[in-house]
Amino acid sequence: MGSRKIFGVCLVFACIIAACKHGSRRYQLRGQVLDKNLAKNEITVDHESIPGFMPAMTMPYKVKDPAVVQEVEPGDKIAAEVVVAEGGNDNWLENIRITAKSGRNTTKVPAPPKALAVGERVPNISLINQDGKTIHLDGFKGKALLLTFIYTRCPMPNFCPRLSSQFAKIHEDLAKTPGTYAKTHLLTVSFDPKYDTAPVLRRYGLAYLNNDASGFAQWDFASAAPADLRKLADAFGLVYFEQDNQIAHSMDIVLISPQEKIVKYWATEWTTAELEDALRTEATAKSTRQMARAGGMK
């Protein structure tokens, strides 16, 4: 496994930098800088295995000192400390040292596609769900739809498993208020159609639905033909690509209105409560036309 790299580009901030560092853990990182983002104060590093924390992979890290982001350049080799906050849901780099200046970028990270803007209508893309049935992205009219992307083999607890766990919590909470539950839908799309076939997605979904298949009525797990999946990912600005038999990807959550229009994206920071509140609000909000009609009747 040492020579096998899992290239993961997860364009995400793990969380807000924890104010309290009590109980944080530190790991040594060695790798090569592939990209830097001054606006987000992060660098993307193709790093070696970090025993006890994560396998060799490519991913972005927040940087404690913004001056370092200015200083490092793609191609530089670095040594740094990964600080993992208590609970493991946040991490960042500290004590970054440039060990070799190369100035050459050896791996090209694809530029994110231009996503549909808020207010634009979702495209009509066909997906195959956990039951092998064809569903359509524009087939959830009348419901507030929360959509995200995962792949079931993702081994990183802070990425796909966390997303599915958050959706599971939202699903459990919504089920307690049947009125709102009926006006919402969750959709988890896998960008690994080769492995994530309908039976695999069904098994995966059941693990997050407490083995209650009735939950699929409000939460679909789906994938699509590679060409359709690419269209879908491009529409929502998701980056993913295969490398070394693994999938590198960004993170993306999209809220779609009952009128099938994009309401909001989350790609860097969010909480389960924030997602659930937004979904409930959208499900229960009256449309502009309904409000105008109600206003005219007064």
Next chain:
Amino acid sequence: MRRVHLCFLWWWLALIAALLDIWPACSDQHASQRGHELFQQNCAMCHEASNLDLKKQPPKLEGLFQRKALPSGAPATDAQVRKTIINGIGTMPSFQGRLSDEDVNNLVEYLHQLN
């Protein structure tokens, strides 16, 4: 002269016997060492962590083979653990395509010593 030759012969036979005797132990040690590396790279981030923001906290794996059953309830056998690693179970992801058969064997060897 013949006596000297016999001495050498006995010496060589003793050396070969000793090597044959310790060879399996060396091999197991190598597998376990490699298994430890694989565990740190692939398993520890979940199974050694605590308070992860996950639906279910991954179970600790110390003494896995001393138990009657795995956390899933399946029998604690090498074959079942191999199957779990390759196919995944519940919210644990599959490691198919990520770990070779040799990797999985080394991991199982290490898990036997994880007490």
